[in-house]
Amino acid sequence: MEKTKIAKRFEGKVAIVTASTQGIGFSIAERLGLEGASVVVSSRRQKNVDEAVESLRARGIEVLGVVCHVSNALQRKNLIDKTLQKYGKIDVIVSNAAANPSTDDILHTKESVLDKLWEINVKASVLLLQDAAPHLKKGSSVVFISSISAFQPPASMAMYGVTKTALLGLTKALADEMAPDTRVNCVAPGFVPTHFAAFITENDAARKTIEDKTPLNRLGTTEDMAAATAFLASDDASYITGETLVVAGGMPSRL
Numbered sequence: 001m002e003k004t005k006i007a008k009r010f011e012g013k014v015a016i017v018t019a020s021t022q023g024i025g026f027s028i029a030e031r032l033g034l035e036g037a038s039v040v041v042s043s044r045r046q047k048n049v050d051e052a053v054e055s056l057r058a059r060g061i062e063v064l065g066v067v068c069h070v071s072n073a074l075q076r077k078n079l080i081d082k083t084l085q086k087y088g089k090i091d092v093i094v095s096n097a098a099a100n101p102s103t104d105d106i107l108h109t110k111e112s113v114l115d116k117l118w119e120i121n122v123k124a125s126v127l128l129l130q131d132a133a134p135h136l137k138k139g140s141s142v143v144f145i146s147s148i149s150a151f152q153p154p155a156s157m158a159m160y161g162v163t164k165t166a167l168l169g170l171t172k173a174l175a176d177e178m179a180p181d182t183r184v185n186c187v188a189p190g191f192v193p194t195h196f197a198a199f200i201t202e203n204d205a206a207r208k209t210i211e212d213k214t215p216l217n218r219l220g221t222t223e224d225m226a227a228a229t230a231f232l233a234s235d236d237a238s239y240i241t242g243e244t245l246v247v248a249g250g251m252p253s254r255l
């Protein structure tokens with residue numbers, strides 16, 4: 001994305017994006033940074049954090065990198081503490097981390113997998129916000145990253161889809177609980193060719209089926225998701241809270 005072509009809606013703002021060293025999270029961090037935010041990127045591996053920091057800095061973005069596995073309480077707290085130590089405040093939190101460890105149908109999903117899905121895809125988002133909430137000021141904004149599969153969980157990732165459905169409810173509940181100072185919204189991406197979705201998007205037949213079912217006739221890009229997230233996090237969306245924006249090329253979701 002060219003620096004010269006985009007607005008600067010996040011000048012003076014501080015944004016934390018979880019799971020942001022590649023894929024959708026990285027593009028969100030990049031977009032917020034190019035629009036003027038100081039961004040805090042994180043993921044499980046130090047090497048990935050270092051590479052993401054280097055790449056964003058090379059684009060002129062003010063960035064801090066912190067290792068944070070979202071289901072590790074100490075690392076979540078450290079993410080908030082390091083952000084406050086360096087930048088003194090938090091304006092935007094994008095909760096983007098997720099796991100999809102199994103393709104089993106729901107009735108054959110092991111209890112340990114059910115626990116992992118709940119823990120990473122839902123519970124960690126709640127716990128991160130519990131740590132962050134005391135530091136969120138008037139005008140702050142939270143964005144959850146759900147999925148098109150929240151609306152009609154597909155067979156090969158049904159329980160994952162259900163955890164993404166839970167994020168739609170979490171968005172509504174927290175929008176109410178955190179109002180009026182903090183807005184809470186959600187982005188539901190369609191299929192985006194990242195490492196996470198490679199098992200589908202790198203399969204030619206599966207990819208073609210998705211493209212054929214998508215009115216805009218293509219997969220999404222990480223930049224598509226970043227643009228929608230930046231809109232919801234920005235003051236352009238200052239009268240929007242509790243909403244989910246589906247960014248899926250017209251794939252069926254809901255009325």
Ligand code: NAP
Nearest residue numbers: 019021022023024043044045070098147191192194196197
């Ligand atoms: P991705 O390209 O595979 O990137 C995943 C990122 O998350 C990496 O930076 C990874 O770095 C980090 N990560 C993984 N597990 C983590 C954890 N437990 N704690 C912290 N960081 C973690 O994935 P993506 O496709 O961008 O997916 C991002 C989000 O979009 C997810 O919520 C996913 O459900 C959602 N989504 C994706 C698609 C799609 O088609 N791609 C569609 C709908 C929704 P490390 O390995 O260093 O931890």
